[in-house]
Amino acid sequence: MSDYLPIEIQVEILKKLPVKSLIQCRSVSKAWKSLIDSSDFIAHYSGQQQHLLVSYHDDFDRKYVSVVDDDAFPRHKVPLTVPVPVDMLKHSRIIGSSHGLLCLYSGYGETAVVWNISIRRAVAVNVPNVGDYYRYGAVLGFGVCGETNDPKIVKITPMDSTSSIPWQIDVFTLSIGAWRRPYSTNLPRKSLNFDCSLLGVVVDGDFCWLATDRITMDGERWSVNLIISFDLTSEEFTEINLPDALAHLERLHLSMSKLRESLVLIQGYLCNEDVFHVWMMEDDVPKLFTKMFTICIPGVVVLGVLEFRKSGEPIIEILDSSCDPYEDDSSLVVYEPCSKHITHLGISGMCSFFLSCYMGSCLGISGMCSFSSYSYKETLLLLDHPDLTTYDI
Amino acid sequence: MSYSKTIVLTNYDGETFVVDEVVAVEPQTIEHMIEDGCANTSIPLPNVTSKILSKVIEHCKKHVETPNSNEKAAKADLKSFDFDFVKADQGTLFDLILAMNYLNIKELLDLIYQTVADMIKGKTPEEEEEMRRVNAWVFSCFVGVTCLYFKSKKM
Numbered sequence: 001m002s003d004y005l006p007i008e009i010q011v012e013i014l015k016k017l018p019v020k021s022l023i024q025c026r027s028v029s030k031a032w033k034s035l036i037d038s039s040d041f042i043a044h045y046s047g048q049q050q051h052l053l054v055s056y057h058d059d060f061d062r063k064y065v066s067v068v069d070d071d072a073f074p075r076h077k078v079p080l081t082v083p084v085p086v087d088m089l090k091h092s093r094i095i096g097s098s099h100g101l102l103c104l105y106s107g108y109g110e111t112a113v114v115w116n117i118s119i120r121r122a123v124a125v126n127v128p129n130v131g132d133y134y135r136y137g138a139v140l141g142f143g144v145c146g147e148t149n150d151p152k153i154v155k156i157t158p159m160d161s162t163s164s165i166p167w168q169i170d171v172f173t174l175s176i177g178a179w180r181r182p183y184s185t186n187l188p189r190k191s192l193n194f195d196c197s198l199l200g201v202v203v204d205g206d207f208c209w210l211a212t213d214r215i216t217m218d219g220e221r222w223s224v225n226l227i228i229s230f231d232l233t234s235e236e237f238t239e240i241n242l243p244d245a246l247a248h249l250e251r252l253h254l255s256m257s258k259l260r261e262s263l264v265l266i267q268g269y270l271c272n273e274d275v276f277h278v279w280m281m282e283d284d285v286p287k288l289f290t291k292m293f294t295i296c297i298p299g300v301v302v303l304g305v306l307e308f309r310k311s312g313e314p315i316i317e318i319l320d321s322s323c324d325p326y327e328d329d330s331s332l333v334v335y336e337p338c339s340k341h342i343t344h345l346g347i348s349g350m351c352s353f354f355l356s357c358y359m360g361s362c363l364g365i366s367g368m369c370s371f372s373s374y375s376y377k378e379t380l381l382l383l384d385h386p387d388l389t390t391y392d393i
Numbered sequence: 394m395s396y397s398k399t400i401v402l403t404n405y406d407g408e409t410f411v412v413d414e415v416v417a418v419e420p421q422t423i424e425h426m427i428e429d430g431c432a433n434t435s436i437p438l439p440n441v442t443s444k445i446l447s448k449v450i451e452h453c454k455k456h457v458e459t460p461n462s463n464e465k466a467a468k469a470d471l472k473s474f475d476f477d478f479v480k481a482d483q484g485t486l487f488d489l490i491l492a493m494n495y496l497n498i499k500e501l502l503d504l505i506y507q508t509v510a511d512m513i514k515g516k517t518p519e520e521e522e523e524m525r526r527v528n529a530w531v532f533s534c535f536v537g538v539t540c541l542y543f544k545s546k547k548m
Contacts, residue, residue: 016509017514021510025513
């Protein structure tokens with residue numbers, strides 16, 4: 001009896017393995033190879049272990065380190081080998097991360113690269129006519145459809161006043177390998193202004209951007225912050241209103257993140273005091289954001305809140321103490337909200353104050369950071385795509 | 394604790410096991426049989442040997458008897474019980490998988506799958522050699538990994 005296990009049980013056991021073992025198991029037998037390579041297995045596999053990807057600049061090169069988010073955190077650190085398409089991107093910026101994939105874009109060569117961090121595979125996608133930060137350019141987003149597990153890149157281009165629609169929406173679907181224009185009934189309003197310098201966040205199958213709306217009230221012009229979400233399955237837009245305390249803030253004092261599939265907003269006043277407030281959206285109810293905790297470490301300059309551990313503790317970037325803030329290094333730490341204790345991750349980079357000016361990003365509260373960080377689980381997505389594939393228009 | 398009813402289980406070897414109904418309905422397959430009225434005399438479980446069936450009953454008993462509270466001690470106790478439960482040799486483990494799969498006991502299945510996966514993950518070639526003799530199924534995997542190992546050594 002013990003020398004035979006039904007295929008469905010074998011699948012369940014294989015699903016419990018990390019990606020590295022699965023890749024080895026592909027060499028075991030033809031049966032296992034075709035099982036692991038099947039689109040069904042690829043789409044439904046998700047690693048058990050949570051990881052934290054840290055990206056930072058070191059001598060103007062972008063470096064990547066993966067840290068296992070387990071009890072021994074941050075002991076298990078692995079520097080990642082960057083696949084060729086990612087390496088070839090010049091002055092890239094990260095558009096988003098979803099399902100263990102990272103999407104980067106570079107205006108030089110108008111290319112986006114979708115990279116599976118766990119299996120070192122990446123595909124390049126030609127994204128024309130994006131423009132840059134300073135011109136009124138297109139806005140990009142990236143995420144994996146929760147239903148089909150299909151990676152998608154979305155591009156929102158502002159149209160001029162002669163056009164009948166406020167925005168042109170283009171969606172690239174990896175399974176089709178082509179761009180198309182979905183029919184959207186509820187396009188974002190014309191008066192909206194997306195913030196391209198800020199990373200979007202994928203929450204529960206929706207890609208979210210922070211945006212501002214210009215409204216006139218009692219003869220005065222106001223800016224109102226809000227979130228625009230794009231459902232990666234239905235390809236429809238939704239506006240998420242913020243509570244008053246966040247809606248009327250100076251735009252640069254806000255950044256976005258997520259914690260256990262809930263949207264998180266971070267409010268900070270870098271110039272005045274090093275205090276960051278972390279707000280979480282409750283049960284997907286718009287406007288219902290609760291302040292979870294405040295980050296305040298006496299004597300430490302906090303540059304930004306980047307990501308959250310599985311346990312909910314924030315990963316923050318702090319300035320290494322020195323008199324001259326312009327020639328300084330920064331490092332990543334985990335902050336324990338109750339005890340206000342910090343633990344160093346052991347990763348340091350150049351302080352980005354000058355760097356981010358050089359890279360052309362706006363100096364919002366997240367613009368001060370030289371690190372970026374994403375929680376992810378291992379995935380096999382892209383395994384069925386030949387390496388070095390490029391999708392041209 | 395008093396149970397209202399007992400159920401008779403007949404296994405592969407024709408042996409019978411008398412268990413309380415509360416314990417017997419832990420496996421979904423048996424619960425459905427009772428619901429459908431197929432359990433008047435005894436429930437035949439032709440796929441399960443007596444060694445495995447007594448282990449399964451032991452597991453169900455433990456899970457029924459442990460108070461269903463959020464008490465930390467009880468939870469930890471159950472966890473350590475499950476942990477010891479899956480510390481079986483390969484053959485028993487695989488028989489357990491088949492039995493649990495047949496009887497549809499989901500939570501334990503998950504744990505056993507993880508146990509087998511950990512076996513596949515953490516093997517050195519020497520350990521694989523040992524394992525290969527014991528079991529034929531995981532064996533196919535270790536052959537593969539061993540081949541890889543020797544290939545990389547030759548290069």
